[in-house]
Amino acid sequence: MKHLIDIKGVRHAYQTDAGPLQVLDGLEISVPEGGFVAVVGPSGCGKSTLTRLIAGLMKPDEGEVWLHGERVTGPRSTVGMAFQNPVLLEWRTILQNVLLPMEIVRSTLSKKQAEERARFLLSLVGLEGFEDKRPSELSGGMRQRASLCRALIHQPDVLILDEPFGALDAFTREDLWMIMHEVKAREPFTGVLITHDLRESIFLADQVVVLSGRPARTQYVLEVPRPGKPTLDDLYTGKASEQLGILRHQIEIAQGRAPTEKAST
Ligand SMILES: Nc1ncnc2c1ncn2[C@@H]1O[C@H](COP(=O)(O)OP(=O)(O)O)[C@@H](O)[C@H]1O
Ligand SMILES: [Mg+2]
Structure with a gap:
């Protein structure tokens, strides 16, 4: 399949007074044209760093970022x-x-x-x-x-959203989710959504990538099939609760505290 965004083996460290801080260590993310990927992972694992690499605002130490079949080497206006x-x-x-x-x-x-x-x-x-x-x-x-x-x-070919709804109250956030779906239906773009809201990730994205704790690598990828027009009721189905359970478990692994007993919701 043709990918609009291809992130291959990306590694990146920041130079700090205390020495190099390895932030990304083996990122693999592929998003097809028109796809919408959500990226979740522990705070400080490197999600915003990833958005800067996709936008070409920074170059990775190792690995490659491709957009539309072109290697990203500088800021992109698309x-x-x-x-x-x-x-x-x-x-x-x-x-x-x-x-x-x-x-x-x-x-x-x-x-x-x-x-x-x-x-x-x-x-x-x-x-x-x-x-x-x-x-x-x-x-x-x-x-x-x-x-x-x-x-x-x-x-733009690519829309990057870095926790855009994080500061909003729950009801306003849900309004924005519905608006996002309407916008997506009218305006073709390939989306990358950084979020710490697992419900938001499965409601908006068709693929959820879980990053490990820092240094982040791609730990898990959940495909979210999207049949028909989404409604907020989709979040209260058995399917949604199963998907949320999987993601919650993966986040616990990423945070280095895999549960001793599995949540029984
Ligand atoms: N310009 C920078 N120089 C040094 N360290 C940075 C810089 N930007 C981010 N960091 C550190 O890199 C780590 C990852 O940052 P970030 O990508 O913002 O994480 P996230 O968005 O997942 O919370 C954090 O520990 C942060 O403090
Ligand atoms: Mg961030």
Whole structure:
């Protein structure tokens, strides 16, 4: 199968005052075009480091990162990123914030087309009517939706989301999950979602990669079949509880505390 993202044998260490800190040690991740992979793993194991390597903001010490059949050797404008903190600029309106990447990356869209696209994306995430508001006038969930539009404005091949819903309350987070599915149905992209929410991982992704504790390697890969249109009820089925049980067990192994007795939920 053709892979849009291919991460092969990636190893990386940071140089610190206390000597080298080995962060990644044998990462293998392959995502087909249009696929959506969730990456879960213990805090500090190297997940954000992985996103910087995919975006070409850093080079791995060893191994290779490929996007679209090209080896990544520097920053890529075909990547869109969103983070836990939406980092919107307060002196710009929501529409101007969404358009920001268009001032930086090369694009085939004219100014007018870009603005039309920004308005379309904002309506897709339910922010129609908020185009001229300032970030502080929006709730946390709305700001995160605007930051998602900004990450998509330049039609990136790859959308990287680093714990984007981590700071939101549970209900707002579930709204955002449904919005993500709608966006995914309308806007073709290949996604990488970093999360520590296992329910989020199985609800959004079609493949969940569990990383081991630092130095991280690919410890386990769970395929999540996606028949039909997702609803939040999918999270309360026997299948979901089985998938969550598997992932929970893998996380315990990754944290170096494999359970002596298996949880019986
Ligand atoms: N620029 C850096 N220099 C030195 N150490 C770093 C740097 N960035 C991250 N680290 C360390 O590398 C480890 C992995 O970081 P990170 O990729 O942010 O982990 P995660 O996102 O999984 O929590 C952590 O221990 C972190 O403190
Ligand atoms: Mg991180």
